[in-house]
Amino acid sequence: MKLEEPSYFWYAIYTKPNRERKILENLKEQNLTCYLPLQESLRIWSDRKKWIEAPLFKSYVFVKVSYKEFFNVLSIPGVIRYVSFGGKAQAIPEKQIEDIKIFVEQDKTKIAITKENIAPGTKAEVLYGALKGVRGEIVKFNGKFRILIRIPMMGYCLHANISKDEIKILKPEKQSDELKKRTLPQKSIAKTSVRF
Known part of the structure; x- marks a missing residue:
């Protein structure tokens, strides 16, 4: 056996x-x-x-x-x-830990951490630069576009400046049953769009 x-x-x-x-x-x-x-x-x-x-x-x-x-x-x-x-x-999903490591290990883009409640943004992936491979949300924060990673169970957000040339917008994806079991339930949030 x-x-x-x-x-x-x-x-x-x-x-x-x-x-x-x-x-x-x-x-x-x-x-x-x-x-x-x-x-x-x-x-x-x-x-x-x-x-x-x-x-x-x-x-x-x-x-x-x-x-x-x-x-x-x-x-x-x-x-x-x-x-x-x-x-x-x-x-915590493995990808989220990998993205945190990318954020922390790169030194060209200043990152910020906040407990502030930031409105949801469009899902995107960084294609170029120091944050290549990071998936997060594109939000406008303090007048600049930033890539944001939420860590809901800890109440934190990591974010860094990003250019529209460095990203691709991702299609909304359905959350897998396994991921639903491992993450916090989210309240339904109205979708927002980002225009460049």
Whole structure:
């Protein structure tokens, strides 16, 4: 009899403040796939300035686990809980993690993170430039067109400036049953269009 291989999914874990790096080390020691997006920022004191790397999402670390390791993660000191909805941990699509990595790893386009409620936009994929391959929404934000990635279970949006020459508009696609099970239910939102 052949045992079925476990399925691995990405989850966000909520941590105690300033414990993200230590938790990341502990996850790696357990040979778990994990990710902590970091962003450089300039800290200014009265006597000096210094560039530092800080977590992009404060008090969050991403981890990819199956049912086998799921509860082991909760025993790591500093881990509070999985980000959940209705008492159930919400898996994050692999593509969304890949897009976050592209956003963070490129250095030519300044990215921003916000908890602001941004109106929905047209789905698009970036074809050229530093953000090539990212799929998100095209929105107008502070007078500029930006590509936006929503992370609904955490309440965050990542966005960066984009040119109309760098994107292609995507046709609306139906959400698969598996994806519906792993993501938060969305309220119905009126469609908007973007004109360039």
